[in-house]
Each structure stands twice: as C-alpha cells, then as structure tokens.
Amino acid sequence: MIASFIDGQANALLPISDRGLHYGDGLFTSLRVHDGRPCWLAAHGERLRQGAERLALPMVAAAVLIGEIEQAAALPNAGVIKVLLTRGDGARGYAPGPSSTRRIVLVYRAPLIDPMLYQQGIRLRWCATQLGEQPRLAGIKHLNRLEQVLARGEWQGADIGEGLMCDAQDRVIAATSANLFARFGTELLTPALDRCGIAGLCRAAVLATPAPGFTVAVANLSRLDLRSADELFLSNCLRGIVPVQELAGQRYPSMQAARRWMQSLHPALGLPTPI
C-alpha cells in the first residue's frame, strides 16, 4: 500500500469500534488509475451512492469524496484506489443507530498484468463455494465478502486465473472478482444479479456500449449453457475485458467479442487493445 486516508487525513489506523470491522457494515469500490487520473470516477461515485442508499448509509458529499480520490490518484506510483465507506463507530449491537459514514481511501501500486493475457486469455475453474441468495444485498459491493474469500481459497498457483461461482440452483453468477459474459453466435449474455453477485461497473460498461453485429442482454445461465457458448470473457474495472482460454478443460478459442469490447473500453482504462 502506498498511502491511506481516513476522512481525508493521512492515516493507516482505524478506530477499533468501526462497524465495517464488526459487521462488514459498509461498501467498497476499486478504481483503476491511469496517468494519475482515476478511471470511470463518476460511475464509481454513483455506485457508492446507490450502495449507500441500499444500506441506508448516510452518503458523504460527492464533491468531497471525488476530490479525495483525485488527490490520491495523483500520488506517485498510484495504480489502484480502493474506497471503503463504513457506518462509522457504533455502540455494541447490530442496531444501525445514528452514525456518520467514514471514508477510507487506500492507494496501491498498479497490479502486474502480463499483456499476453489479452491475447491468450486466462484459464478458469469452477468453485465449490456457492453464492447464497440475498436479494436485499444482491448487486452491491458491500463488505460481507466471506463467500468470495472461501471461493478464492479453493486454488493456489498462477495457472488458474479465476474461478466461477454458482448459486444454490447451479445458475452461474460470476467469477470471484469479475463478471462473466458468454457469447452464443451474435448474442452476448451476462448472468442476472438480482439474487446474488456484484454488478460490476465494467459489466455495466459492456451492457451500455453497443457493438455492431452483437446484441447484449442479461439472462439466467446454467453450467451446461456455458458448454455450448462460443466464447467467454470476464469484466472488471482493474483488468478490463479478459478473454477466457479455457474453463475446466473446455477450450474457447474465439475472442471475437472480447476484442471488440477491449477496443471500446480499454483506451479509457489505459489497458492494451489487441488488434
């Protein structure tokens, strides 16, 4: 970590009564930094606002938060900004009570990304850990992330790049830290996230960015559906569009749609754009 700020002050120590620690009572988002500027800043701010509304967390002034993120992004070597909003300090007990939202802004170096990733794609596996259904929390990036921790703990080593998670009905939902798209002919589909999962901003960007010759839609997808897909790719705000080379032994040689959306979305993220 390069730097950390709590409520606008350089600070690496959190009061021990913070409800983010006690209950995961808060939200987060991670922004990519390119040339000293936070990418997709307005969308990240809006995501935090929507999440705060869902949790009835008093929202901080957008201008203050945006200013802090911009300052953090301008620090030398800043590559990723992680913003956490928590319900601040509370008395013992679950009752939310009156509280003032705490802003935590963390600055990290850019993750090392092999540019070949975007040419060759990554290998995926299935995770045994399922996502529980919770419509009241589905879609938002809150701080209750033990399911992802358990799923990500299922494998080690760099040969597997990500793991796909299903819900208890065996509907495919997402990778542990990225959303999934599957192409069937000219139709690109991404799982519905109204019962579980996190609706990522890069997923939203794919849905909102039409590409000639393709349609994009939200759907329920089973494991079996993926076997007949022509192409898979992942989306994530830090790595952009990542093609999938293989899932549990099945190869997906096409990167037709992935390339198209890399061309649309990667320039703003400062990520490679394969021809």
Add this chain to the structure above:
Amino acid sequence: MIASFIDGQANALLPISDRGLHYGDGLFTSLRVHDGRPCWLAAHGERLRQGAERLALPMVAAAVLIGEIEQAAALPNAGVIKVLLTRGDGARGYAPGPSSTRRIVLVYRAPLIDPMLYQQGIRLRWCATQLGEQPRLAGIKHLNRLEQVLARGEWQGADIGEGLMCDAQDRVIAATSANLFARFGTELLTPALDRCGIAGLCRAAVLATPAPGFTVAVANLSRLDLRSADELFLSNCLRGIVPVQELAGQRYPSMQAARRWMQSLHPALGLPTPI
C-alpha cells in the same frame, strides 16, 4: 467501551489493511462477565476454534487467548467481553494467502437489563429481511453480519425487544441476536441452523441441559408452527433465557420452560432466576 486490546496490547487502533474490515474475514464471540470472571469461557474458546477451522483461519494458542480474556474480565466495570479474530493484514484481493490471525479483545460495561424482563418477557416482531442460505458459513459467528444489521434496522424504540428472521423458504431461523425455542406441550424445539443462522452457546446449553418433563430437539419450524406453540423464549449468552410475551400480536402467557432453563443456566451467568 472500557478497554481494547489488539494481540495482547492495549490498543484502540486497527491497521487499515485488516481483512476483518475489508471482507469481514474473521469471527467473533461475546462473553458475559460476572464477578470479574468470563462466563462459559471454555465454550467460547471452543466456538472460536471451530469457527476458525471452518474458515481455515490459523487458530491462536488457546492459552494465550484465554489469559487475555480473563485479564480483560477482571478490569473494573467489565460486563461484556467481545473477542474478534481476523485473518490479519493481507495484500489486496480475496485470496486468503499466508496470514497470521489477529486477536482483538474489547471490554464493555454490562448491558442494562431490567430484571422484570425475566418475569414478563419481551415483545417480538417479524423482520422482512430474510437470511440467505449458505451452508459453508451457517452456524458460525463470522463477521459478515449485514443481514442482521438490516433486520435490526427495521424497527426502533424499546417496546419491541427483538425481531425474528426467516430464510427464503419462510422457515423461522432466529432473532437478530438470539436463538429461538418454541414449546409444544412437553416438547421444546429450536430451529435447525445448517443452512443459515448462528448456533449460539446458550442454545447449545439449553440443548445439553435436560429438564425433567421436557424433551428438547432441533427441527424445522414454520411461521405457522409458532402460532400453535404454547410458549416461546430466546437464548443468548449475554441475557440468558428471555421469555417471549408476544409475537406480532399473539400472546404467549406461559413461561414454564423458560423458567426451568433460567433456573438451570442463570446462576452461572449471574442473571436473575424467577421462582
């Protein structure tokens, strides 16, 4: 809060990279203190050990932890000890990685409990927030508690003492911070917690403490089942056995079983024992 200790040192400030904050990656338990001694200490230690095993969290030396809890309980005015174990500091990302478990011991005053509570019982309501099913996390007291926060946020004011939560199949699971028992004649039943919910130590004590004339068992209970119950009570390590006077308008005048288990369990907790 009276005092706080991190890894055995008096300290109220947590490193901002703690995975308890970032992902709720950890466990907790709350102990009642009576006459300067932590109640049910061995059971709390064992609960943490079992939870750590479930999360693959390296367990701290039991003797160290128990010593710290005993020292904390001996502080003036100590009434409740909350122990949190987190996966310590981590790099960015869900992967658990090598870590060393962080011990957090917090000391609070005793909660104010009106002794009439044990004579008259409390009033309950239904919570609209459901518990998501997640067998891998069910039963343990981990730090992902947004469901309880949302449920407890559904009402204010002291006239309602607790809210009952169901799963998505409308099975009754527990109150927001206590387990539930329902008596049908001589049979006492408590909800199964293999899909969601927290298996409290006071619940375990009720299940393990036979009372002449009653049987106790774990079962699936629907909302409708509770309408035909002769008696309801809650169990919790801090308040012990709490009779239920009313649930959503229906009255439960009998406190026959509640009194019996208060007599068995309350002396060790230093709680009132109605005759």
